Amino acid sequence: MKHFYVSIFFTLFSFTYLQAQSLAPLTVEKIMRDPKMWIGTSPTDITWADDSKTVYFKWNPDKNPADSLYGYSLSGKKISKVPPADRRRMPGKNGIYNRSRTMRLYEKNGDIFIVNYKDFSIRQLTNTTERETEPAFSGDENSVIFERDDNLFSVALNSGLISQRTDFKKGTKKADSKESGQEKFLKADQLALFEVLKERKEKKDAGKKITDADKPARPKEIYLSDKNISNQQLSPDGLFVTYRLTKADKSAKSTEVPNYVTESGFTEEIPARTKVGAPAAEVEFWVYDVKKDTARKVAATDIPGIYDKPDYLKDYPKSDTASKKKERKVIFHGPFWSDNGQQAVVVVRSLDSKDRWIMAFDPAALSLKLLDRQRDEAWIGGPGIGGYPQSAGEIGWLDNQTIYFQSETTGYSHLYTFNISTGKKTALTSGRFEVQNVVLSKDKKTFYLITNEVHPGEQHVYRVAAAGGARTRLTQTPGAHEMTLSPDEKHLAIRFSQSTSPWELYLLDNTGAKNAAPLQITHSVSPEFCSYPWREAKVVTVKAGDGQDIYARVYEPKQSNGKAVIFVHGAGYLQNAHKWWSQYFREYMFHNLLTDKGYTVLDMDYRASSGYGRDWRTGIYRFMGGKDLTDHTDGAQWLVKTYGIDPKKIGIYGGSYGGFITLMALFTTPDVFAAGAALRPVTDWAAYNHAYTANILNEPQADSLAYRKSSPIYHAAGLKNHLLICHGMVDVNVHYQDVVRLSQRLIELGKSNWELASYPMEDHAFVEASSWTDEYKRILKLFEEKL
Known part of the structure; x- marks a missing residue:
């Protein structure tokens, strides 16, 4: 198989190697030229058509100013450039599947679409000048939930009815004007003196009562003050809305970067970042109870270790002893709901990066129950975990009782499952290597992994049962492999490279056959580049x-x-x-x-x-x-x-x-x-x-x-x-x-x-x-x- 991967490059090198010895030596001017003009452009941004018949990628074999979209037809076995009109009609990438994987939601150009996998037809659900994003299926999958202007809306798939599910508003609610004591006295006196005034008021109040009763149910107005909202989610049963509120500290000073060579001829300022240690934003996690019509903040007070101080403070005795019991700032990710909508977990990360908690979450009781805690006196990080508090890391559900996630508990990032009923934590991988990428099959029975277990300098694709067991290695040649699984899971699109050869695109049948031979799709490097024996x-x-x-x-x-x-x-x-x-x-x-x-x-x-x-x-x-x-x-x-x-x-x-x-x-x-x-x-x-x-x-x-x-x-x-x-x-x-x-x-x-x-x-x-x-x-x- 190794010979298969390198044969094309070997052929090019073999007839140019002797010639190369007499070529002019490398110069800085030569090697620092625009790479697309003399090396070639590798394929990037690999995606599949919903019918799994075409793999798409960005490429630039014609040395144009920018890359274009190309497609490889599995039946025609050829590459063709996608015309602009066809590209504009193509469905958006990624998106959300329903539980049976028969439909896929996606957002494109600020509108929401749905693909039906029975006939691969596309239905547009919204078409507005406003931007609709973050589409998701409702718990019963009869509606699609999406976000518009910081609020959640739903569209019924059978009728197309659009309903507003939240009413978040910027600023604060204007207080009703209060009557003074004098005004109250005069009003009561007028109604007591004049019968007509009294009758008219009674009619007006009765009419308002009828009008109010006839009004359709609307979501509660929730005013955000000076905070920004994010991560709005409707629970599968439609009874709770969870969301994050962030309040930036306006005292945090940012840098302005001077730009001297400008079109205007004047020096212009480029807004840039703050510096380390700037006042951090306050982040809160809230739940709106639809039935009770109340919004409440989720407290982090009872999270195990929330008051733990970092060890480095021991080098500063005054700070260590003087600091009182102080709740650390955290950020909540999720909730992540089981398929049946009965269970939810959240990932909580401390803003000092020392802790990550995975917790069961009950929105009705606002309760949190610890499932897994990872503490690092340096900082939490690693593949599938994320090096910053703003990352939830790899997490999902295998079934209605079992979650999966990655952790560096052993010193290397590995894949784990946790049964929330029994409390059993199971390591699916272990050893002195890292799991660097995880993809779960649509039936949730198989994981596709990329690890560096063969050698720290190699990345290979493996298949392993979600229940655990031996891994099957799918790639063999030394180098690195990146994998994109086709929707029908019958093919793997592989980006592969070696130290002397840039990335190319290959196809590998996912048949389970041992040592299945990959098929090279692209040939990107130029003859000039290959004329030197790198x-x-x-x-x-x-x-x-x-x-x-x-x-x-x-x-x-x-x-x-x-x-x-x-x-x-x-x-x-x-x-x-x-x-x-x-x-x-x-x-x-x-x-x-x-x-x-x-x-x-x-x-x-x-x-x-x-x-x-x-x-x-x-x-x-x-x-x-x-x-x-x-x-x-x-x-x-x-x-x-x-x-x-x-x-x-x-x-x-x-x-x-x-x-x-x-x-x-x-x-x-x-x-x-x-x-x-x-x-x-x-x-x-x-x-x-x-x-x-x-x-x-x-x-x-x-x-x-x-x-x-x-x-x-x-x-x-x-x-x-x-x-x-x-x-x-x-x-x-x-x-x-x-x-x-x-x-x-x-x-x-x-x-x-x-x-x-x-x-x-x-x-x-x-x-x-x-x-x-x-x-x-x-x-x-x-x-x-x-x-």
């Missing part, structure tokens, strides 16, 4: 100083020049030492260029990289620039011992988090790296965003020690060797202000061995080929001159 970097392990194995990719030159470059991937929680096509494809090509010149290049999945479980993920808690940096200094020593690299000729570079590590490397371990290029780096974590940073370092006003250890700006005095900084000036992620502040610090310290390249029209991710080219020419020049 290296397959070795995936190795490097022993860290604390005994841990660091997975890494190493690019070996045919003849070493005694120099080495270490690349640091961005994002922190990301994986790059793997066997599939890297999202850092420009860097991958640049590493080939460096290797052609005799450099040895090392690319490490340092501490906090994804794919290696909880302990690796949280290895940087309260100290960024700690183990993640020593992993790279250990990598430098490994290069010296393994490849005979001159210890005085090692460079380091990377972008975003990689830029941050580069700064920490040159500032705190100046004798290890002779030169470094920090691209769009974080220079002070107190200036970065809340969602990412507060997980790892807590809040700066509460854990200042963590920020002082972790922020490069406090260590700039240690700069000894050569530093290049590159930063986009309209970066709304890591603000350009970061590098301006660091520049001033370096100036005041009298440092002269650094330079800053600014890119006036680039955001965090560069777009223009000219910017990429300029940046990497500077990086290459740095290494050529300073190593």
Whole structure:
């Protein structure tokens, strides 16, 4: 099967390899060109037609300015571009199925549609200038519930009658004007004096009573004051409406990013984010009882551990002892209802990211019952769980008594079931690997999983019974596989890539046959790209100083020049030492260029990289620039011992988090790296965003020690060797202000061995080929001159 996957690339490589040896060498100008113009564009956004006869994807083989929609017909066995008129008539993606999977709801262009799987006919349920979203079937499946202008409506499938189910209103209700004592006296006196006035009032009151009685039932007016509403749901029995209310703290200050090169010729401001530690929004979970006509807030007071304080406060004795018993802020997700509508669960996450609770929920009693709690003194995260409180994670129902979810309880993200009647928790997977994606079959008897159990650098598709048991591996070739299951579940659309070959689309029959051969659908890479013999970097392990194995990719030159470059991937929680096509494809090509010149290049999945479980993920808690940096200094020593690299000729570079590590490397371990290029780096974590940073370092006003250890700006005095900084000036992620502040610090310290390249029209991710080219020419020049 491996031969099948690579045969096309092997054929291309075989007749061009000898030619390639005499081709002009790689240059920065060549590899930083617009990738769609010379590499090709891989298929993305894979979806299936409702009848499972066509698989759709975005693609761009014609090198147009933007990707277009293509379809592959299983019967015709050919790819064709979908005409714009046909594309506009196509049903929307994803959506919600009924319990028997005979109908699917979806929203498209702000209207609601339903597909009938008996004949695949499409019925439009709404057609308005207002936007209708979030369609769902009612509990009896005779109606469709949807959201419009923050309110819930239903449309009856038999009659088409639209009914409003909630009446949420912005602001506050105007109070009825109250009569003064004087007014009350005069009114009573008038009615006592004049019989006609009294008779007319009695007639008017009687008429109003009849009119009010004749009015149809309307939902209760619920005023939201200055809060925003979200996650509105009608319970399956129609008796309860659950919703979230969020009140933003208006004192939270946001950053304005100056934009200097504009159409107007004037400097313009780009609204950007707040900084970590800004006052958090208040989030509440409410239930409206339709019969009782009351709205009540769900209290978190009795959630087990709601008052638990984080361990890091022990480093601040005054704060630890002075803090009173304080209920932590939480956010509710759900409820998630069983098919029979009798059971509901909610996922509750603490805003400090230390806890996740899965709880049974009774909307009538507003009661919560603990089913599962995951506590992490660092932060809750991992595949299928989500790294932020705003994520519910993977959760659903197998039957009316059993839920499934993912948890890092064992240190690796695995799939579990929980019977809410018996309280039995069952692990469907276990081991030193991660379950990275989960799809449940329509009969709820089978899970399709993507895991990295074969090797941390490989992702394969498995099938396992929902009741548990052995897994059946469906893909075999080393690399990465992404899966999209057809609606009839007879086919798998697979996106597959290897380290030297970009993503392509394959089809795999889901027949259960062993070693079923996948069929390649797309051929995206250009002959020019294939004319160079791209290296397959070795995936190795490097022993860290604390005994841990660091997975890494190493690019070996045919003849070493005694120099080495270490690349640091961005994002922190990301994986790059793997066997599939890297999202850092420009860097991958640049590493080939460096290797052609005799450099040895090392690319490490340092501490906090994804794919290696909880302990690796949280290895940087309260100290960024700690183990993640020593992993790279250990990598430098490994290069010296393994490849005979001159210890005085090692460079380091990377972008975003990689830029941050580069700064920490040159500032705190100046004798290890002779030169470094920090691209769009974080220079002070107190200036970065809340969602990412507060997980790892807590809040700066509460854990200042963590920020002082972790922020490069406090260590700039240690700069000894050569530093290049590159930063986009309209970066709304890591603000350009970061590098301006660091520049001033370096100036005041009298440092002269650094330079800053600014890119006036680039955001965090560069777009223009000219910017990429300029940046990497500077990086290459740095290494050529300073190593």
